[in-house]
Amino acid sequence: MISRIAQERSHLELSTIYEVCRILGDSLDIQRTFRAALNTLAAQLGLTRAMIVLADADPEGDEGRLTVHSAVGLSREQVERGHWTEGEGVIGRVYESGLPVVVTNVQDSAEFIDRTGAFGPQEGKRLAFIVMPLRTDQITLGVLAAQREVEGMARLSDDQRLLTMVATLLAQSLALHRSVAAEHARLQLETTRLQKALSQEAPRRRYSLDNVVGHSKTMQRVFAEVHQAAPSRSTVLLRGESGTGKEEIARAIHYLSPRKEAPFIKVNCAALTESLLESELFGHEKGAFTGAVGERKGRFELAHGGTLFLDEVGDISPGFQAKLLRVLQEREFERVGGSRPVKVDVRLICATNRDLERMVQRGEYRADLYYRINVVSIFLPPLRERRDDIPPLVAHFLDRYNKENHRHLKVTPEAMQVLSNCYWPGNVRELQNCIERTATMVHGEAIRDLAFPCKSNRCLTQTLHHMEKEDAVAPVSSTITVNKVQRPDGSSIPVDSRRAPAAAGHGDAFFDDEDDEDTVVRIGPTERLTDASVLPPRQFGAEPPQGERERLIWAMEQCGWVQAKAARLLKVTPRQLGYALQKHRIEVRKL
Template identity: 55%
Template sequence: MAPNGNELYARANLDLVTVYEISKILCSSLDVSKTLREALNVLAHHLEFRRGMIALADDDGVTLRLEAAVGLNAREWEAARYYAREGIIGRVFAAGAPIVVPDIATEPLFLNRAGSRDEPHEGKIGFVGVPIRGGNQVLGVLTIDRVASPSRGFNRDVRLLTMVANLVGQSVALRRVVSQEHERLMSHAKRDVREPRGRFKLNNVVGNSRQMQAVFAEVHQVAPSRSTVLLRGESGTGKEVIARSIHELSLRKGQPFVKLNCAALSESLLESELFGHEKGSFTGASTERKGRFEMADGGTLFLDEIGDVSPAFQTKLLRVLQEREFERVGGSKSIKVDVRLVCATNRNLEKMVAAGTFRSDLYFRINVVSIFLPALRERREDITALARHFLERFNKENDRQMALSADGEEVLMHCYWPGNVRELENCIERTATMSQHDAIDRRDFPCSANRCLTQVLHFMNKDDAVSPLVSAPVPETVGGDDSAGAERMPQAAPGRQFSAEKPQGERERLIWAMEQCGWVQAKAARLLNISPRQMGYALQKHNIEVRRF
């Protein structure tokens, strides 16, 4: 019996609602496994099918593995692997065209790896498979199976599933683009840096190491252009100083350099700070006020901690970056600006995009040119020069004649510096201020008396306010036989209380042992009475970076 007009309208409306809900789900996050499961649940609810699967191609372009499924148990999931041209799913993938099987019980090409034939059912079970496309490439296959009905063919299913598969294809393709970009950036950051031709210099920036010379070269290369720059690196690596150097080396050097820390303001204050406000636009707005975009017109705007901007404000910021115009808070007049944007973050934006907390379109808008700033522990040859630079500035500001001794430099070279250049600067200023003589040596540094602020933060104890700080020598093996495992601990230095108790928690004990042994895994393994192989597995398990000096 043919459906009447009301039934056709209801089906069309249901299909439209289905596509709309699935599009919202797929746009909400780049966690494809999560969004595909939710999309299949919507399809199962609206189409009333028994099972649904989404199989995506591996990197080899031949093997298909399940990415999401509805109605399968663990055993069926493991069995559901396919190859191009194998069975119905393999043929859909290879041909790039939908295939409908009205009755899977009579189809010899149906492999039944997911057990669709084995479930009890009444009547015939039909199967529909459509290709998932990303551009001109087939990325996978979307399938459903349901009880066949004489009054309901499969044309509607094919049409709806094709639309859904196109949405899925766009989502999968976007995830792969983000993943490839992240891998490219990470390989760029971790690759061996070659010595650039000549030497580069930046005002107020100290860096003779290969890593910093590479950064300087990139700054000189990108500064004359109009491109948006994203500075990346740990907190305290000097991103603001590099941003100012980019401005000073650009054609805009005579124009304003305006900076704003996005993490320091709430969303409402951030909007007012960036875009300005009209008089009377909110309580306390007694006068008209220009925002940072207007103040930086013709120059450079530096947005620090861009990764901390809320998702709601990201949408507003994206429009300004695209159109280069905005309205003040409480105003209706569009204001056009000519601003060169430099952003900075210490966050992993790729993970944030995948988690749906950072807009992918804004990510691509600000990530035109990326410059990675190395951590201070990765460029230890710059530590002494930086320390002398900070000490020279301290002498000028305080009318002193302080100098750094050789053993004082050795102390600085053996620190880990989790706070990077900012921590080194604070350490020099604190030590120079408290020193009672003009030559800073080992005894003047807080770590020599177990008062290092970094150690206090690192060895914070849950029970006590601050746990006793340990600065013990590396254990030494008695005799020459390492397999014996017999060790002795040298005596603590006079006046220093040494505690051999390991911190609570496996990760804390691992870090403690590695620090006591100078980050030599074999020695740390002996200290913990485990094998080097077990030590390596434990470090990988807890994602502990092995520090190299």
């Protein structure tokens, strides 16, 4: 009989521990799990009442107090009355000492203090009060208190052993909860701090005009225009040469506008064909074309509520110009392969380095689209027109290079003078490339003037100085001065004497004395022809004609029909010249 009762008790304790473990492992919400664990104890052990009392800070002083956290068998009013100080009554003494206490009959205990009014003695009943400390890592976090009616063969020692195990599980769960809560609070504070820093500093540092280096008067005018245009929703057209920072200005406009919290989406129109550009901007439906395995939102939809930046908008095809015009007029479009109109609220910022006015005149660009995108025009000056910004730009790029590569490079005054005198046809992008290339290859911690490739006539971009041409062999936009060079037979030939100014070129390395002696007209077959009668008859005089075919023939005549020399005279590559000769079906004469 005793063995069967022991087995039943052992099975009861095991199932109780299992249920409590399962409940505590389901969630970190101790308010819910502790109450569920108390309900399990009450049901399995036949407890009339049970409660978990935790230490809490006294709001009126430094002395700690104990309050009821979770309870079973107590009313709300009784729970609210449950307050003890450390060392007060059985609850306070167990918390203070960390040792369990079993009161076999609350009616006979002078130390028992019932603040709740629920655990007091009852007439005709023997009520025991068992209190277990919740301890972990030698720290008492609270107490577990339970009351049962003692009758029959009930053994309080069995209840004490089981409640000791349950108290240990509750203490571990409470410690884990507090650890997770503390870490969560720390992460929330860190997140709040970072969000505040990002909202106040990061946009200003990364995207606002404070980070667009521009101390010159021309850039200050650009900044003023950006501040004026940013708050509105008008379409902005950014004009300027390649590399002047149009995308950074577009970002600044977005982050200075009321749409700064919405997306900023950018698209390079020149990098995509017409069909790809349509799918990229408008999206496509499933099955719209081969490979369209699913529905895809376009950039217009992704930028809804925000800003869409169309770079190189002057390079889109005439067919796509009409589609883009409709979107700008109606503010709606249809996906590729779809028929349902999609409405969007997007602010458009466009950028181009093309002469749109001339393209409109030639019929290459739609006039109605031009008027749609050219609402607010902001012209970004080339770097050569704001040389005051070169030193701070160099300092900015070099500082970033030093941080990324853990170096301590500095620029000498002589090197800064070289950089300030360069022409920079690639503008800020070329300056950044030059700084990074030179900083990578330089020896030591100082960048001197001789470290730049242009000082040894090895500049990679000097051929870009005169590339503003209408066609492959058109003369550059700058004024051409034609000088006369005497031939051995007494006749004269024209020589293009145009030079990049000293303040606009890469120092003297571009046009030194050695280059002057190596012009296209001073070497070649024509220098060996002393008899003018041997030369073939010329169609043109000394002045370059206007037509492309005529200029080709003129250049070939001046250079004795040597294509390499003619290409140098026209400031084009030999390959470009060869294509132009084939295009106009000009037969190269053999002398």
